[in-house]
Amino acid sequence: MQLRRQVLENVEGLGGCHSVKCTSSARCFEVQLTHQIPKDLKLDNGDVIDCVDFYSQPAMEDPYIRENSKMKARKAESKFHEPVNEKLGGVGPRRWSCPPGSVSFLKATKAGPLNYSALDSFTRSRAKFFSESNNIEPLDDPTQHEHALAHVDDGEYRGGQGTFNIWQPILEDRDEMSLMQIWVVRRTTISDTEANIETVEAGYMVQPSIFGDHSTRFFFFTTNNSYQTSLYGDTGKKPFRNNRLRFVRQSDDVPFGMELTPISSFDGDQGAADIKIQRNDAGDWELSVSESEVGFWPRSNYLDSFPFATMVRWGGEIVNHEKTGRHTSTQMGSGHFSSEGIGKAAYVIGMGLFDSQGRLYDAPNELNTFATNPMCYDVTLWKDDNLGSYITVGGPGYDREKCP
Template identity: 35%
Template structure:
């Protein structure tokens, strides 16, 4: 797909698309679908009301508000008022005890820490609150309509989703950990590009369950901010429902330090300083909930009740990148980059990497991955290669520029 080379034209397109979406059925969640089964005239008013109602549900009363340098607003919300608590009658039904970390969690020394832009000058939220990025109407529109995610195995040919990953499957996994290199590839306005870990339950004849975490650049969702942002995603039914970050009731945040959806800083430079962050998803064998740790900070968890097959264990773990591009101007491939925007064979300091690939076993122990496979739908656009050494253990280099002479 072709990237729009004229910012003014692409901005006009964005405004027109946003306007049209605000007045058309957009929500994939069942409650919104049911409410939208009315006449076209009624839908216009109803969807405006639904967006406002959705924002009232997500944007909770806050104790303190912090303005980030990139334009984000971070609200310090009382812990028990976060969106996940809307699913429960009382917080006593929530798991509030921090889980036992997997054995071997310290076997690569100090984990690279996460740093975010909003608190880079010492800003923080008061005790008893958590930082939540304030959601806008465009967030809801863009995530629900534009950027539906797909599993690499069932990606429709017309979806515009492309992956370059390393993976292990046909196993019994209780989590995964890896260290992700942080970059800022070129991303056109209506695309996204990400680097992440997938933890999936893929059983024959059943919809896939996934847990996902990493960094993503999604200009449409962040007021055209082209910065990598911390994100999570989950689905219990092959991407028919589920959601990003805290845009619906699901993920329970316990961290007072970081905010899902907020920009990550600093960022790696081509041929220069490299930055990376450790991510770990694992199942607490006591509560059966799935937890997320970023750097040395436990961020929170996904309640086991969100899922069907992931209530037990995962069968597949994937590490790598994804690009989504949905608008087609003249059939040319998008110029959105994956990883660093450079191919995997350029190596350290130039290509993006994910290193120290590990899985969690049934004994809550981290193990090096074995029988690592690689996959890329369009290797001339975005590629991947795996390797092993004594420091990084299992790793992959991945990515690419998108459109190029070999990727028309």
Template identity: 30%
Template structure:
């Protein structure tokens, strides 16, 4: 009888606890996700552009949540054994948050993720991830349009370029537009890549500002990898650069052009893929994240991309690529990549031996590897407005 009375009392107590409704459950899940993403800050910087930058102990950064990095030893500086210096123009852009402070030694700056950021995504698991582009029966990507300069056929252990910075229009809520460099290896349906450049992505960042951004994947964006530091994997060492922070100033049509100098190089000894921005090493992707890319890349791409469910469809998205002008407008109007460089087994930065251009939708976003004279190096121009008189 006593046992029955105790059991009845327990059941009655549980019945008195109200079950959480869907909204409460979501709130609990969001707080759990935020705790995972936002590591404890030793110092906090409030940027004038609205971002909150947390200075996090370098040994407590998100990278070390990855099971492949459980016993990882940080490589504080690259040991390339090669002069990877990339020339940087005097009018180089810088990040807005840097005007408001700096992170102390032994920490790295991370853009804080906030509740409203998580509320914009379809699921918490998808936050910070690239969209899977999808494929048609012929294997073509259906949600992505590109205008690129590319080189293939060798083993590449690095690539770089100077990309001028713009703030193109983004049309639909889930659209994004980016200008970047890609290093890839593996089959087209399951490739691996590391990527870096600038991007406008309202879904991820909550605004239409131009931001420095990186990405990686080992399964062609199906489920792995992420932008910036929104998942574990990339090991940051530089306290001066924020992945995902706003770039300023930007280029103006017919006016002054501002560039970012971006490179990704594999350390011959550690095999880490180091990111270099404006001549500064920022951090690296360890080789343990990869299969094909553990040793080298076999494809390098420079240029622009637009993701939208309304590319290659009528009506087309109005999201622009690059400056929003076509490649044929050239200097001071179109977006460009100057000084595209690769590193192969010769361990020298050099112009690729063979290059090609590709534009999925040349009436929407065009490509032109333009050589002004026979004595000058080509400059790759790309971009376009999306839906327009020529793009329906």
């Protein structure tokens, strides 16, 4: 009720409930908020944003979340920066504003509604990457997903963070994709031959089969059973609506699918975003981007509440369909190999981990690195007095001699 009173006061300041006949303050809240919240906000890039009452978002269809979780809807001010003329930059400001007490969702891009069926097939093709062992293993089918990343394993972590510079990799085929992200993963051994994987993940991707364009877009994801059941984003659309996974949006900043700008330029200005995933004291996994609260995955998503992660990964991933009978030329990151360094290759700096008490510390200097196909995409671990340990990641894909 405290939230409802707060939102009611904000609505009254915009014109007030005195303009409608209400039998109670709660009823007045419902009537007036429905009147005030805008729909179909069309942005300059053609995207369409919906503002939704906090209690009407898809996650609230779950009675447990609606009634038992302690949640707060707030009007958070965006803390994205304007681009700066340095090698390490920030992401530009958002281009809309929803009323207090509401949250934002990407309804469509210029190309049309999001293609959620493509999300389902994409998710299932990722299922075996973490399922073999605690160590990184190549995929059973190397012509699908390829990775270049750094990782820590065999610990107890309450989350991780990193600053990713933003690129717009070129894809050879619209059914392929390229992304940079952080994975926070728990592997639980069930038997000698079986394990369960739970993850919370976030980053940016270019994936036209979902969004209908080649823009670089923010995404987040969770699975509670080795990618067999999963939730991309926060909408609860099919094919995900009938599973038990939910994401609770907390502000109107940074919805799933938001276009990220500015794009980094080779050896020039860099757009970057800080991504943090952390388990809070209530047991929910919180997601924030450049200090803007996005929302959280509730502990009720997970069979044993996902008490901690055993692995954290930072890096890139592409899909290689080999439709022309050779390796794809889809780029990872900037399309340049990691050896070219910061500002030329994609980077992840500020890599940090949260320990079992929730305390933040720097990722260790001796991080493990892994690349599925290092002649096509690779990763380099660097150490710097100012930046600490960081990685650069990427590659151009197809090369007649090196990556056939």
